[in-house]
Amino acid sequence: MLSINNISKTFNIGTINEKQALDGVNLFVNEGDFITVIGGNGAGKSTLLNIIAGVYMADDGELILDGDNITKKPEYKRAQYFGRVFQDPLMGTAASMEIQENLALAYRRGQFRGLNWAITPKEKQLYEEQLKRLGLGLESRMTTKVGLLSGGQRQALALLMAILKKPKMLLLDEHTAALDPNTAQIVQHLTLELTQESKITTLMITHNMKDAIKYGNRLIMMHEGKIIYEAEGAEKQSLKVEDLLKKFEQSAGGYFATDRMLLA
Amino acid sequence: MAQLLQSILGGANQGLLWALLALGVFISFRILNFADLTAEGSFALGGAVVASLITKGLEPALSSLIAFLAGTLAGLCTGILNTKLKIPAILSGILTMIGLYSINIRIMGTSNTSLLRLTTVITYFENLFKIPKIYATLILGVLVVGIIIAVLYWFFGTEVGSAIRATGDNENMCRALGINTDNTKILALMISNGLIALSGAMVAQQQSFSDVNMGIGAIVIGLASIIIGETFMSQKFPFWAKMIFIVLGSVIYRVLITLIIYANIMEPYDIKLLTAVLVIIALALPRIKSLFKNNNFKRVKNNNRG
Numbered sequence: 001m002l003s004i005n006n007i008s009k010t011f012n013i014g015t016i017n018e019k020q021a022l023d024g025v026n027l028f029v030n031e032g033d034f035i036t037v038i039g040g041n042g043a044g045k046s047t048l049l050n051i052i053a054g055v056y057m058a059d060d061g062e063l064i065l066d067g068d069n070i071t072k073k074p075e076y077k078r079a080q081y082f083g084r085v086f087q088d089p090l091m092g093t094a095a096s097m098e099i100q101e102n103l104a105l106a107y108r109r110g111q112f113r114g115l116n117w118a119i120t121p122k123e124k125q126l127y128e129e130q131l132k133r134l135g136l137g138l139e140s141r142m143t144t145k146v147g148l149l150s151g152g153q154r155q156a157l158a159l160l161m162a163i164l165k166k167p168k169m170l171l172l173d174e175h176t177a178a179l180d181p182n183t184a185q186i187v188q189h190l191t192l193e194l195t196q197e198s199k200i201t202t203l204m205i206t207h208n209m210k211d212a213i214k215y216g217n218r219l220i221m222m223h224e225g226k227i228i229y230e231a232e233g234a235e236k237q238s239l240k241v242e243d244l245l246k247k248f249e250q251s252a253g254g255y256f257a258t259d260r261m262l263l264a
Numbered sequence: 265m266a267q268l269l270q271s272i273l274g275g276a277n278q279g280l281l282w283a284l285l286a287l288g289v290f291i292s293f294r295i296l297n298f299a300d301l302t303a304e305g306s307f308a309l310g311g312a313v314v315a316s317l318i319t320k321g322l323e324p325a326l327s328s329l330i331a332f333l334a335g336t337l338a339g340l341c342t343g344i345l346n347t348k349l350k351i352p353a354i355l356s357g358i359l360t361m362i363g364l365y366s367i368n369i370r371i372m373g374t375s376n377t378s379l380l381r382l383t384t385v386i387t388y389f390e391n392l393f394k395i396p397k398i399y400a401t402l403i404l405g406v407l408v409v410g411i412i413i414a415v416l417y418w419f420f421g422t423e424v425g426s427a428i429r430a431t432g433d434n435e436n437m438c439r440a441l442g443i444n445t446d447n448t449k450i451l452a453l454m455i456s457n458g459l460i461a462l463s464g465a466m467v468a469q470q471q472s473f474s475d476v477n478m479g480i481g482a483i484v485i486g487l488a489s490i491i492i493g494e495t496f497m498s499q500k501f502p503f504w505a506k507m508i509f510i511v512l513g514s515v516i517y518r519v520l521i522t523l524i525i526y527a528n529i530m531e532p533y534d535i536k537l538l539t540a541v542l543v544i545i546a547l548a549l550p551r552i553k554s555l556f557k558n559n560n561f562k563r564v565k566n567n568n569r570g
Contacts, residue, residue, distance in 0.1 A: 053440070079442030086436070094433040097426075105430050108423060110442040115419075118426035161441075 001201060002029040002052070002169060007061035008225075009047055021047040023225035024061070029169065029201060034216030037205045038244070043222040045205045049171050052203070054078040065168065080110025083162030083200075085155070085175040092158030095147030099138060099157065102146055103127045106161035130160055134190060152183030156190055163194055170195060172204040188215075209241045221248060268526065273398055275522030279515030280405030281470055282485065284412060284463035286493075286514040287507060289486030291456040295420070296432040296449060298346075301357030303486060305364030306338040306457040307479035310464025312368040315377040315474035324385045328465045335461025336454040338364060343450030361479075368476045376475040384469035401470055408466065409511055412459065417504045419455075428452045460486075481536050488539050489514035491546040 009022040021044045029035065037045050050056050052063065054075035063071045065081055086092050093102050104119040104127075124142065131139035134156045138149075146154060155175060162170060172191065176184035192215060195202050206212050212219055219236050221229040221244065228251040231239060285307060292300035310331040317327035338360055345356035369375055389400035419425045431438050431448040438445050460482065468474035493513025497506055517539075524530050530538065 055439075074444075075439045076442050076444045079440055082440075084440045086440075091434070091436050092440070094430045094437055096433045097429060101426060105426060105437075105441055105443075108441075113423035113427050113443070115422045115424065118421055118423050 001031045001033075001066060003062075003064040004028070004048075004052070005062040005064065007048070007051055007058045007063070009044075009051060009056060009059050020225050022051065022058075025225070025227055027220065027227065029203065032199060032201055033218055034195065034202045035204070035218040035220060036212040036216045037203065037220050037222065038207070038209060038212045039222035042224075044225040045222050046173055047225075048222070049084075049173050049203065049205060052169075053082050053084055053171055077110075081168040083109070083165075083167035083170045085158050085162050085170075085172050087174040087177050089151040089154040089158065089178060092161065093146045093154050095145065097146060098143045099131070099146055099149075100124060100127050100142040102157065102161060103130070103164060106164045109165050109167075130164060133194065134160060150183075152179050152187060155179060155183075155187050159187065159191060159194065163198060163200055166198055166200065168201065170200050170202040170204075172202065174205050174207060177207060209244050213237075213239045213241070213244070221251075223248070223251065270398065271522050271526050272519055273402070275519040276515050277398060277401040277405055278467070278470065278522075279489075279518035280402070280409055280511065281466040282463060282518060283405075283409050283489065283511040283514035284459050284466065285482055286486045286489035286510050287412060287416065288456040288459035288463065289483060290490055290507070290510055291416075291452055291459070293483075293487065294432075294490065295429055296452045296456075298353050298432070298449065298453065299357070299483075300339075300342060300453060300456060301354060301483055302338050302342045302360045302364075302453070302457050303357075303460050303483040304479040304481070305361035305368070306335045306460045307464035307467075307482040308368050308474075308476055309334055309338055309364050309371075309479075310461030310466075311468035311474035311478050312371040312377075312476065313461070314465035314468050315379055316372050318379055318382050318384060318469075319377060324383055324388060324469065328385060328462060328469075331465035332458045332462040335464075336458040338461065339453035339455070339457030340450060342457070343446075343453040346453075347446035347449050365476060372474065372476070375477075376473060379469060379472045379474070384472070385466070386469055405466075408462075412462075413504060413507045413511070416507060420503060424448070424451070481539065484536075484539055484543055485517070487543050488546075489517050491543060492516050495546075 004025060004027040007022055007025045008020070010018060010020045012018050019042075025044070025048060037048070039045050047056065051058050054070075054073060054077070058071060061071070062069060070078060070081070084092075094105070097105075100119055104123060107123060127142060128139045131142070136153055136156055138153065138157065146157065149157065159175070175191070176187050179187060188211060191204070194200075202216070204216065213236065217236070218232040219230070219239070220227050229247045285303070289300075289303060292298045292303075313331040313334045314324070314327045317330060318324055342356045342360045345351045345359060346353050351359070385404060386397060386400050389395075389404050390397055393400065393403070420429060427438065427443045428448045428451065431443065431445050431452070435445050438448070464479065467478070490510050490513060493506075493510040496512065497509040501509070521535055524535070524538075525532055
């Protein structure tokens with residue numbers, strides 16, 4: 001489905017802040033895969049997702065999606081293929097607009113926007129049904145401004161917005177990291193439920209190694225812009241957090257960097 | 265007394281025509297979240313275009329429409345500078361504004377043009393209904409403002425209008441949802457500056473002359489109208505009601521100025537300073553309020569008690 005071929009990216013070339021974020025990354029994503037991505041700070045996880053989504057353009061390499069070369073397509077044009085949820089709950093929704101207006105914007109992801117009404121009565125029914133799936137009671141608050149919702153509610157809404165119009169692939173960039181543990185778990189469960197129900201191919205960055213092992217059918221570990229370890233199927237299911245730490249030390253020749261990954 | 269009422273009505277009339285400017289600034293400043301200084305140039309551009317076309321014998325209504333279109337071009341210029349050439353918003357506006365100064369003189373051939381004894385949209389209404397200028401202006405102002413509010417209400421309820429509102433709120437989300445934010449910004453700036461130029465065209469016809477300097481302070485005047493309107497509105501107001509209150513803000517602003525000049529409290533040239541101070545106070549108010557609510561403030565008090 002999505003073929004990531006030898007992608008490299010360096011930021012601030014020619015300055016003292018030069019940083020190679022990705023160094024020849026290769027990955028083939030199959031239809032229906034749920035891939036979890038782990039790695040320390042600065043490993044290139046977010047850059048990889050942002051290159052796929054078109055936020056940054058790759059210096060080198062190719063992205064082929066279902067036979068279509070999308071390497072040079074601008075971000076807003078790639079939106080037709082990808083649903084995205086960001087780490088910051090404020091980033092995925094428009095605070096000054098109503099819940100239903102946000103959903104209507106998401107419902108037209110990747111479509112031409114003309115002079116038709118931004119939201120039709122028929123859609124409102126659909127949104128109500130979809131909001132019920134979240135189980136947060138938002139279906140009775142469709143005209144509430146999103147700015148009045150809690151971080152967790154906003155993130156759940158952002159998740160629904162990302163899959164409202166079924167994307168070819170869902171890109172999740174530590175989307176539960178900014179939430180309190182309880183809410184994070186709720187959103188994480190929702191993610192699993194919604195992606196399984198609609199059979200959506202997913203790439204999920206997480207800092208939580210237990211989640212990375214528990215969810216999905218594949219796992220990749222990144223370090224210094226490279227994929228240093230991959231596991232899938234039975235091998236992935238039998239992994240333990242300690243195994244991942246050991247793998248990291250072997251491949252990277254150092255300790256698995258951050259405290260928050262160990263504590264999670 | 266009759267004279268006072270006349271000047272209040274005159275102020276209200278001006279407020280209605282300047283309200284188009286306020287609505288234009290509302291679109292750029294509040295909806296798009298873009299401090300667009302093009303306003304100063306596009307307001308004078310509207311006046312220059314309408315004055316030069318009317319003196320050449322063109323229909324005043326058609327001339328006003330062309331003034332609107334000229335304004336959209338000014339917005340297009342600022343939009344391209346900002347989105348395609350990545351020049352910061354404020355600088356993009358200033359560059360277009362300063363360029364327009366020369367263009368406006370080129371359009372008129374001189375730095376000001378008189379419209380006395382020529383047919384304007386206002387004299388057209390005077391002759392049509394056989395009424396004095398002051399009532400003709402009132403009818404025209406209500407009509408034009410009414411139509412513009414209706415069109416804007418419809419437009420911002422459409423898919424593309426909604427995309428513009430979202431762009432002003434959260435650009436990252438917009439791009440992730442497939443909205444070309446460069447295009448939505450350019451479009452909003454075009455509509456905004458079109459309205460501002462239309463306002464300049466109306467004001468020039470009302471005062472029977474156009475001057476290359478008539479746009480000085482336009483953005484601050486627009487902001488003052490918005491702020492006055494907002495003090496009377498609630499955040500829960502629907503969009504059309506907000507626009508009506510901004511028009512009211514513009515009318516109140518003009519009537520206030522008329523009264524100040526009438527009562528001889530200030531010289532007319534002091535008004536701009538007064539306007540600037542008014543806008544500063546209004547913009548600083550939330551900050552001043554939060555300073556008083558600040559936890560530091562409470563902590564100091566608690567420490568003193570301890």
